[in-house]
Amino acid sequence: MSDALLTIANLNTWYGAAQIIYDLSLNVQRGEVVALMGRNGAGKSTTMRSAMGMIAKKTGSVQFIGQDISHAKPYEIARLGLGFTPEDRRVFSDLTVLENLDIGRQPPRRFPNGKDAPLWTEERLFKLFPNLGEMPDRPGGAMSGGEQQMLAVARTLMGNPLMILLDEPSEGVAPLIVEQMANTILELKQQGLSILLSEQNIHFAQLVSDRAYLLEKGQLRWEGSMAELTTNTELQRTYLTV
Numbered sequence: 001m002s003d004a005l006l007t008i009a010n011l012n013t014w015y016g017a018a019q020i021i022y023d024l025s026l027n028v029q030r031g032e033v034v035a036l037m038g039r040n041g042a043g044k045s046t047t048m049r050s051a052m053g054m055i056a057k058k059t060g061s062v063q064f065i066g067q068d069i070s071h072a073k074p075y076e077i078a079r080l081g082l083g084f085t086p087e088d089r090r091v092f093s094d095l096t097v098l099e100n101l102d103i104g105r106q107p108p109r110r111f112p113n114g115k116d117a118p119l120w121t122e123e124r125l126f127k128l129f130p131n132l133g134e135m136p137d138r139p140g141g142a143m144s145g146g147e148q149q150m151l152a153v154a155r156t157l158m159g160n161p162l163m164i165l166l167d168e169p170s171e172g173v174a175p176l177i178v179e180q181m182a183n184t185i186l187e188l189k190q191q192g193l194s195i196l197l198s199e200q201n202i203h204f205a206q207l208v209s210d211r212a213y214l215l216e217k218g219q220l221r222w223e224g225s226m227a228e229l230t231t232n233t234e235l236q237r238t239y240l241t242v
């Protein structure tokens with residue numbers, strides 16, 4: 001039996017009359033970190049938003065933990081345990097770190113096999129993100145881009161997800177924070193979470209990912225192991241920002 005947590009099959013997506021995604025299929029297995037890669041505008045965010053039920057016009061199917069979520073609403077999908085950290089972070093600038101975290105709080109969850117999913121508290125998150133632990137009362141608007149990115153991921157984790165979609169976590173973030181973010185992703189993987197990561201740059205993706213999908217103009221151009229992509233500079237030059 002396949003151990004897929006998320007399976008997207010033959011996805012087509014439109015914004016108004018413009019088709020953005022063409023016949024895209026991908027999957028993420030239990031415990032995997034998978035990179036969804038491609039240049040600006042390739043369709044990475046649109047794929048994630050489609051999986052989260054945030055795009056009005058689409059065809060194809062999306063399955064999560066064996067359930068068909070193709071027509072589910074974003075809040076229903078979140079309740080099943082699929083977390084999403086969007087590219088624009090959506091940190092509330094007037095709320096403190098603790099208040100932002102509180103907004104993400106959801107009940108504990110189990111994987112389909114009955115095993116408990118990691119359960120997150122503020123204390124545990126402050127161990128994972130020590131920078132946030134040093135500023136629990138700081139308003140979101142007074143944090144750096146990297147700190148806001150960490151807060152956005154931490155808030156997603158407060159939902160105790162089984163899997164998270166992380167849209168460009170390294171974008172506009174200082175190199176030191178990028179390194180911390182990579183360590184965090186590896187730590188989450190160790191805890192049993194699956195992650196679909198959107199990324200245009202090989203350097204960050206190769207630190208954390210098991211497999212990769214390459215997108216161009218909304219179409220899947222290549223899929224394979226991250227080890228293979230790392231050594232194939234021709235592929236990287238053709239489809240990625242290098």
Ligand SMILES: Nc1ncnc2c1ncn2[C@@H]1O[C@H](COP(=O)(O)OP(=O)(O)OP(=O)(O)O)[C@@H](O)[C@H]1O
Pocket residue numbers: 015020038039040041042043044045046047087168200
């Ligand atoms: N709300 C929207 N309305 C119309 N077109 C959109 C909308 N959002 C994105 N697009 C278009 O859809 C295409 C895919 O965009 P998308 O944001 O999914 O790409 P991406 O790979 O995530 O790139 P980026 O890194 O720039 O976010 C682009 O051509 C973009 O201009």
